[in-house]
Amino acid sequence: MQITETLAEGLKREYQITITGADLEARVNEKLVEAQPEIAMKGFRKGKVPMALLKKQFGPRLMGEAMQEAVDGAMQGHLDETGHRPAMQPEVKMVNEDWKEGDDIVVSMSYDMLPEIPAIDYKAIKLEKLVAKPADADIDEALQNLAKNAQNFETKKGKAADGDQVVIDFVGKVDGEAFEGGAAEDYPLVLGSGSFIPGFEDQLVGVKAGEEKAVEVSFPEEYGAEHLAGKAAVFDVTVKEVKKPVAAEVDDELAKKYGAESLEALKGQISERIAAEYSGAARQVLKRKLLDQLDAMVSFDLPPALVEAEANQIAHQLWHEEHPEVHGHDHGSIEATDEHKTLAARRVKLGLLLAELGQKNEVKVSDAEMTQAILMQARQYPGQERAFFEFIQKNQAAQQQIRAPLFEDKVVDFIVELADVTETEITKDELKAAVDALEAE
Template structure:
């Protein structure tokens, strides 16, 4: 077996691997000899099938296996000897396509190697962590919002029903003059504007007073769940029995208990903790961006062109779909990455390789518990389909990697934070918000 370098250009490497016919023949003979004791064929006892017959029957398949094993072994041995780490799976091609049994096998192996990542003095990195102390006014505002969410409704004396009001109604729905199952109710509380009824129903109740009646004409949507009603016009005879206006809940111990707290002071404590967590998370995002900006500026190394090209294409494709949300599939013209896309791709590839190298050298690991938590968090976005989502993740390596990658990156970033020199800076909520908004604009 012989390996000859045929290209050495930047990170791109190409080698020619030659496997002699004698080597292949020896591999085939060994495989057949190992299999012979277990082979049974008509007319022969187990293990007594002649080698010539075995070769005729199984030779081509065994030759293919031997060839594949020889090439894989040569490639693996070469990578171990050189220390090269391919940026992607090496491309293997047969050179002598007119090969016949007995000839040497000549294949080419092409790949881009990952670059050598320079050492970085992370202790020399200086960062600033913004800190915000929740103000009493922020807690009071959160309590006010909770009170509005937990609102009650009080009788609206003599008033007309408006958007946001609650009307208590009796109604009977009819299609083609006949009442249908599930289309009637008494003393039904309906909040106007909640869009909980058929489109157009709630709008026609605005302006009505207690005691008034109205024939509400609507059409069931084409995609309505009941096939007997889908797309059909209907008339609902509605009687308004009461009109109520929304009244925010009192900010007291009773409201606190509705939200699972023992009393109002406990609820204030929970809100304060939540605000602290939100501010801490936002401040971390700002500091992470500053760290990545510094690393992008101070670290330089050659990037694998294939990785940059693939990343630029992905960025261009994603942004195109964000700008054309009406296009759901991928049946669209080819999207050519711009210089801006390529520049962003270079940054992402550089920082990705740098953080991956740092994490590997320092044995940064994503634990099973952290992965499970990430899967559970993601599954909550699919109510009612959590089990199916869990099974999908378990069976899909690519999906697992998509979840693991950001977890790994954040753990490496936290590792760098521990090495860096960080100073605390007390800021206002508005200053922190402005810093976060600036991240989204970049």
């Protein structure tokens, strides 16, 4: 076996690997000798099949296995000897495609190496940690919103307006015939809620208690019941009562509706929730400022293949965001722009840097942290949580997608702990402006 370097340019490496025909034949013979005692063929007892016949019967398949094992072994041996860490899976191609049994096999192997990452002086990193505390006005605003959501309805005189509730009896008919599921009594309908088919609620704005009205509508073409989809219908409606919305009182009763023991307890819960939201927003700002500093203070060569793959992924993702109507991937090719490539270079650089810092400092994501993250994502699929959890357990790529951001955040926390950090108290509006500025960049 012979390995010859054919390219060493920056992080790019290419090699030519030659495996002799004699080596391949020896591997095949070794496999045949190992398998011979267990093989039985017509006319021969188990373990007594002649080697020549075995080679004729199984040789071609075993030769393929021997080639793969020889190439894999040569590649791994080379990496162990040189200490190279490929940025992506090495690309291996057959050179002598006209190979026949007995010939040497020649393959080319190419890859981009991971670069050497320079050390970081954590104390040279200076960060400002923004701190915003919930104000009484913030808590009062949240309470008022909860009261609106917990609104009641009281009987009113006069015409129904948008946002009012009408209590109605109705019977729906298509072609003069009542249809199943098209009738109800004492149904409370909030006008403007969009809970009925388009056009129904609009025609009840202005009705009074005791009034009867024929509401003429058409079912949408994509309506769930096929026998009604796209058809015109008339609903005979009797208005029994008109009610106006009344916000709930901000008191202990409101608190109990939201699972708190008292109004003070509810205020405490709201304060904690707002504080958590502010802390999360402030962390976004802190993390961006940290990454900006790391990007500026560290420089090293980037694996071209990684940058290209990341740029293509960014271009593909943004294209789909601009064309939400396209759900598949059977579209034409999408070219990465210079802007995509610049963003990709930053992401690859920071990704490699954080990975190296995390590895050197033994930052790890625990099993408990992974389980918690998986459970949180599983909640996005009501009724399918178990299936989602089992899918993640069996899928290494899906696990990595969950683990990667957890690992990155833990590395960020590690760096922040060692950096020179000062705290600055700010208002909610100032925090919002800081977050908006991130999104504008």
